[in-house]
Amino acid sequence: MPELPEVEALALDLKGRLLDRAITRIDLAAFSALKTFDPPLHSLHGTLVEDVTRHGKFLDITASGTHLVMHLARAGWVRWRDEVPALPARPNSKNPLAARIVIDDPDSDTQPGLDVTEAGTKKSLAIYVVRDPQDVPGIARLGPDPLDDAFTIDVLSQILQSEGRKQIKGVLRHQGTIAGIGNAYSDELLHAARMSPYKPANALTDDELQGLYDAIRGVLGAAVERSRGLHASELKGEKKTNLAVHGRAGEKCPVCGDVVREVSFADSSLQYCATCQTGGKPLADRRMSRLLK
Numbered sequence: 001m002p003e004l005p006e007v008e009a010l011a012l013d014l015k016g017r018l019l020d021r022a023i024t025r026i027d028l029a030a031f032s033a034l035k036t037f038d039p040p041l042h043s044l045h046g047t048l049v050e051d052v053t054r055h056g057k058f059l060d061i062t063a064s065g066t067h068l069v070m071h072l073a074r075a076g077w078v079r080w081r082d083e084v085p086a087l088p089a090r091p092n093s094k095n096p097l098a099a100r101i102v103i104d105d106p107d108s109d110t111q112p113g114l115d116v117t118e119a120g121t122k123k124s125l126a127i128y129v130v131r132d133p134q135d136v137p138g139i140a141r142l143g144p145d146p147l148d149d150a151f152t153i154d155v156l157s158q159i160l161q162s163e164g165r166k167q168i169k170g171v172l173r174h175q176g177t178i179a180g181i182g183n184a185y186s187d188e189l190l191h192a193a194r195m196s197p198y199k200p201a202n203a204l205t206d207d208e209l210q211g212l213y214d215a216i217r218g219v220l221g222a223a224v225e226r227s228r229g230l231h232a233s234e235l236k237g238e239k240k241t242n243l244a245v246h247g248r249a250g251e252k253c254p255v256c257g258d259v260v261r262e263v264s265f266a267d268s269s270l271q272y273c274a275t276c277q278t279g280g281k282p283l284a285d286r287r288m289s290r291l292l293k
């Protein structure tokens, strides 16, 4: 799933390609992806792109005052094409194409465009056409952005106190608490902070709070820096190469050489290093032990 650094880099890449250009038309290939009806999708036809930004993990293409907002979900992606087919994209359940945004190029006979795709059978990619990004419920609910200047260590401290004894892993990836951090980066920044994913949110010492804050800003900031200037097609590989523990169960921890372990967590699994994060003690797989009772 694209998280804050990838969506930030996507927004930058797309801004460079789309700014001041006109949207010729948008073909919707997966009808279920469009979550709004007013303004209609075709109201964007002929509009000029003014900005491309990010809200948490939502991508926002602003054109003539209207916002085309996309949430790429788990398996969604955006692909730039120098030339898209002249015929409109048709709905096809076997095709990963969810929507195609055709861009006007006055200097060429062919038209470039953006393909919005979603792999797999579980379709959760969402597209919204709104007058104000806050009209998207998922954006209205977002917590503060961790790379914003206003996200100080005091803000983090207050958030963690208000979450009580909830496990820190779940708190970090909850979009309404802090925006933009998902399953991958919550694993990564807990590893960087040398903190157990099960640590209760309100039980951090001052040093641990500082360590977690530095990890959030450091890990996310470095990922954004690395991704800046990369094309959409390069971002996924870039993310994977630089993850220390996420998705690397069975491999060696790059810090201490211990094996990276995995336990189930909520709807997926998390990866961590016992030596770096839990005093060498492997975490109990709570879902598994519950099943065995």
Ligand SMILES: [Zn+2]
Residues within 6 Å of the ligand: 253, 254, 255, 256, 257, 258, 273, 274, 275, 276, 277
């Ligand atoms: Zn380690």
